[in-house]
Amino acid sequence: MRAADLRREAWRALRASPLRTLLTGGGIAVGTMALTLILSLSLGLTGVLAELVATDEQLRHLVVMPGFGRAESRKNGGAAPAVEGEMSDVKRQRLQRVMLKRTRGGPPFQVRSVVIDAETEKELSALPGLESARPFLQERFELSFPGADGRNAAPTTEKPQGALSLAIQADHPYYPGRLLAGRWFARDDEPGVVIHEYVLYRMGITSDEAQAALVGKTIRLTARKSTAMQQAAAMLGIGPRGDAPVAYTEDVPVLGVIRERFGMERANVLEEAFAMQADLFLATDFARKLWDRQEGRGGPQAMLLTAESIGDVESVESRVGDMGLEVRSIREGVQAMQTFLNVMTAVASVLAGIAVFVAALGIVNTLVMSVLERTKEIGLLKALGATDGDVARLFVAEAALLGFAGGAIGTALGWALSLVGDAIGRRLIEQAFLMPYEGDLFRFPAWLTFAGLAFAVVVACTAAIVPTLRAARVDPVAALRS
Amino acid sequence: MPLVELRDVEKRYGRGAAEVAALRGVTMDVERGEFVAVLGRSGSGKSTLMNLLAGLDRPTSGTIRVDGRDLSQATPAELAAYRARTIGVVFQQFHLLPGRTAAEQVALPLVLDETPPGERAALVAAALDAVGLSRRATHVPAELSGGEQQRVAVARAVVRKPPLLLCDEPTGNLDSVNAEAVVDLLSGLRARLGCTVVMITHEPDLADRVASRRVRMEDGRIAP
Numbered sequence: 001m002r003a004a005d006l007r008r009e010a011w012r013a014l015r016a017s018p019l020r021t022l023l024t025g026g027g028i029a030v031g032t033m034a035l036t037l038i039l040s041l042s043l044g045l046t047g048v049l050a051e052l053v054a055t056d057e058q059l060r061h062l063v064v065m066p067g068f069g070r071a072e073s074r075k076n077g078g079a080a081p082a083v084e085g086e087m088s089d090v091k092r093q094r095l096q097r098v099m100l101k102r103t104r105g106g107p108p109f110q111v112r113s114v115v116i117d118a119e120t121e122k123e124l125s126a127l128p129g130l131e132s133a134r135p136f137l138q139e140r141f142e143l144s145f146p147g148a149d150g151r152n153a154a155p156t157t158e159k160p161q162g163a164l165s166l167a168i169q170a171d172h173p174y175y176p177g178r179l180l181a182g183r184w185f186a187r188d189d190e191p192g193v194v195i196h197e198y199v200l201y202r203m204g205i206t207s208d209e210a211q212a213a214l215v216g217k218t219i220r221l222t223a224r225k226s227t228a229m230q231q232a233a234a235m236l237g238i239g240p241r242g243d244a245p246v247a248y249t250e251d252v253p254v255l256g257v258i259r260e261r262f263g264m265e266r267a268n269v270l271e272e273a274f275a276m277q278a279d280l281f282l283a284t285d286f287a288r289k290l291w292d293r294q295e296g297r298g299g300p301q302a303m304l305l306t307a308e309s310i311g312d313v314e315s316v317e318s319r320v321g322d323m324g325l326e327v328r329s330i331r332e333g334v335q336a337m338q339t340f341l342n343v344m345t346a347v348a349s350v351l352a353g354i355a356v357f358v359a360a361l362g363i364v365n366t367l368v369m370s371v372l373e374r375t376k377e378i379g380l381l382k383a384l385g386a387t388d389g390d391v392a393r394l395f396v397a398e399a400a401l402l403g404f405a406g407g408a409i410g411t412a413l414g415w416a417l418s419l420v421g422d423a424i425g426r427r428l429i430e431q432a433f434l435m436p437y438e439g440d441l442f443r444f445p446a447w448l449t450f451a452g453l454a455f456a457v458v459v460a461c462t463a464a465i466v467p468t469l470r471a472a473r474v475d476p477v478a479a480l481r482s
Numbered sequence: 483m484p485l486v487e488l489r490d491v492e493k494r495y496g497r498g499a500a501e502v503a504a505l506r507g508v509t510m511d512v513e514r515g516e517f518v519a520v521l522g523r524s525g526s527g528k529s530t531l532m533n534l535l536a537g538l539d540r541p542t543s544g545t546i547r548v549d550g551r552d553l554s555q556a557t558p559a560e561l562a563a564y565r566a567r568t569i570g571v572v573f574q575q576f577h578l579l580p581g582r583t584a585a586e587q588v589a590l591p592l593v594l595d596e597t598p599p600g601e602r603a604a605l606v607a608a609a610l611d612a613v614g615l616s617r618r619a620t621h622v623p624a625e626l627s628g629g630e631q632q633r634v635a636v637a638r639a640v641v642r643k644p645p646l647l648l649c650d651e652p653t654g655n656l657d658s659v660n661a662e663a664v665v666d667l668l669s670g671l672r673a674r675l676g677c678t679v680v681m682i683t684h685e686p687d688l689a690d691r692v693a694s695r696r697v698r699m700e701d702g703r704i705a706p
Contacts, residue, residue, distance in 0.1 A: 005593045016581065380577045383538060384638075385566025385594045387559055476538045480577065 001390050010397035013370065021402065024359075024366040028406025028456050029413060031356035036414030036444075036452040038352050041421065042345035043443040049337055051439070057173075059331055060131070062305040062317060063270045064124060066115045067325035114324035116299035124303055127319055129312030135300030136274050137167040137287045142222040143199065143280070145214075146251060160222060161203045163279035165193070167287030174267055175258065175281065181212035182256030189285035192255040193219055199279035200257065211257045221250045225294065247294050269330050271304060356455075359406070360463040363399055367467035371395070371474070378471055379479025388472040395471045399464030400457050407456025411449050418442035483550070484511035485646060485678050486535065491544035493530050493702075504530040506702040507544070514645070517672050517679045519693035521686060527702040528682045532650045535680060536571055537561040549645055566595050569646045570639030570677075572668075574654035576631045578623040584610060585619040588637045595642060609637040612674065613667060629660030633667060640671055647671070649681040653688060661685070665692045 001009070014021045083095045114120070116135075125133040142160035168175055169188055176184035180197060200211050224244035258281065261267050267275075282290070291297060305320070307313045313329055320327040371378070378391055425441035493505040505527045512518050522528045533539040534546055537553050546553040549568055556564065565571075570591075578587050588606045597605070610616050613633040623631055632652060639647055649668060653661035665681070669692040672679050683689055689696050698705040 001594060002596055002599075004599075009593075012581075376577070377579055380579070381590075381594065382562070383536065383565060383571055383577075384591045385562055387562040390562075390594065477533050480538075480573065480575075 006397045010401045024362045025406040027359035027362040029410035031359040032410025032456045033413040034352035038348040040418040040442040044441045060307045062329045064303045065326040131306045136302040144220045166278035167284045180257045182215035185283040192253045194256040194281040223247045363463035371471045375479045378474040379476040382476035392468045392472040395468040399460040403457040403460025407453040411452035485514045486512035487547040491541045517694045519689035520682045522699035526699040570644040572649040572652045574651040576635045584634045609641040613637040647679045
């Protein structure tokens with residue numbers, strides 16, 4: 001039988017029982033919809049993870065912070081700490097577990113604290129497999145606009161405004177994109193600040209126009225005497241206090257005004273942990289120059305290391321750990337998230353698979369009924385010259401058509417629901433972060449459309465095997481006599 | 483050479499004590515162009531003979547040759563091809579498919595035979611014309627009388643112009659007027675198409691009306 005005739009005959013058979021065809025096709029459509037929707041969500045979330053977090057650049061970063069000197073225990077190959085005294089083995093192991101646990105939580109006994117001093121900084125910078133090592137310098141200043149009379153010229157406050165600064169490099173990939181007015185640093189030693197719109201708001205400078213008018217004006221940075229530890233504490237808003245003696249003041253131009261990062265906007269995830277409280281930004285070398293104006297500061301609060309490749313991250317992490325410093329990367333977090341996504345996708349796919357399986361049973365039922373009802377027709381076709389293969393092809397074509405129609409409707413529904421889900425998800429994100437979100441939570445690439453269709457057709461044809469064999473085996477003599 | 487040759491054809495159903503012999507050594511020839519009427523009572527083996535000639539069943543022993551082809555040795559695919567090209571079959575119950583027009587019923591063998599779509603319309607029109615139903619081409623079985631339905635079935639059987647037309651009690655479901663009309667139609671088609679007709683019937687009058695030869699079956703054998 002020609003393909004066109006086969007299609008026509010299959011369509012005629014399906015049309016003969018419209019309700020049954022509708023219900024069976026509906027089952028396939030629901031199954032296909034569920035499957036494509038789940039895959040679409042999984043692709044979307046994996047994509048978000050890959051694009052925002054698990055990028056090559058993000059994964060290459062590590063943050064190093066002062067540590068608790070676990071170098072010794074690491075050098076012992078992570079051996080359990082010694083528990084002295086007479087006791088049972090069970091008790092000794094129990095105490096060892098407690099000691100390990102508490103060591104992770106804070107400074108353990110018999111360990112030394114390791115800060116990032118100049119020597120450590122140099123050592124870190126020289127680690128193999130490292131592309132760059134950049135200090136995180138956070139410093140608390142008091143901001144004021146020196147008027148002609150030397151007094152603060154900010155419109156509504158006489159009192160200088162406290163602000164936390166962060167040093168960022170001139171060639172940063174993301175910060176310049178957040179500028180509201182002015183420009184980003186031209187070079188790393190450029191004197192000047194890029195100031196957050198929020199600190200200007202706190203100073204009573206509220207409108208965009210007023211904030212933009214500040215670009216090019218001079219701002220005064222007043223630093224009070226503090227140690228590195230006090231500056232670190234400044235991150236948490238607990239010092240240094242305004243009653244400490246002034247260490248120095250520095251008048252610099254306002255280069256630009258910057259806004260907060262949107263919820264899902266591209267950023268260096270590790271850096272953002274430090275930048276989220278920053279009120280103003282200084283170019284790295286200029287910030288270092290200011291930092292060094294106070295004696296006894298030691299090294300920076302933290303350092304951002306960038307490995308040459310993702311493959312180098314683990315060895316760098318291990319080496320930094322051996323130095324007794326705290327080191328963090330997003331590698332493990334990303335792996336955990338990816339595993340979670342994979343598990344979620346697998347579980348949801350199994351549930352969707354059950355829906356598809358039920359739909360397949362519907363096809364089996366429909367075709368078995370069809371074979372029973374059309375026994376005489378099958379007998380006639382054979383008497384007129386149809387082979388067993390012709391009869392089998394007829395029923396496979398019927399199933400394939402049912403699968404194709406159900407798959408097409410299911411895929412279309414999946415696509416439509418993915419758009420709805422995307423809109424709802426986006427709104428939820430915007431409500432949670434109060435920022436617009438441009439990414440896709442559901443992704444529906446062209447291959448998913450074809451895969452959904454192909455899957456439905458394959459499932460339908462597979463379900464047709466048993467009824468088809470039954471149809472092909474119909475004895476024409478018995479069928480015509482029935 | 484005869485168109486149909488049957489030699490010592492036996493057909494048994496069941497096994498052991500339950501075995502039933504439907505045909506017991508049937509030997510007969512049908513010459514080309516003959517109109518053979520096979521008569522006999524119920525259970526005499528007429529329908530079994532018809533199923534064997536139609537290639538729908540195989541003999542337990544003996545040989546059946548139609549147009550030089552040995553049906554007893556043919557593969558299932560060869561039997562299907564034989565049914566498609568060598569024979570046309572007319573059944574007592576018409577066996578028209580519901581919901582299809584007369585033209586679609588007649589076109590069915592052409593669809594199975596993979597006749598190019600462009601050639602089908604002319605063949606169907608000719609077949610319907612041959613049975614006098616040109617004006618009923620677009621009617622479905624529910625809109626046709628019993629006689630018309632059987633004529634559609636006859637058109638379906640002859641649309642490929644087979645050398646052998648097998649008719650299994652074609653008048654069994656018709657009144658006497660329609661029965662005579664159908665056998666006359668079969669007789670006319672034999673003359674017009676030059677085909678051979680083997681017709682099973684239990685009505686001697688109809689057999690006398692059109693058959694060139696009568697064969698009587700009794701208890702699975704050809705009666706002398």
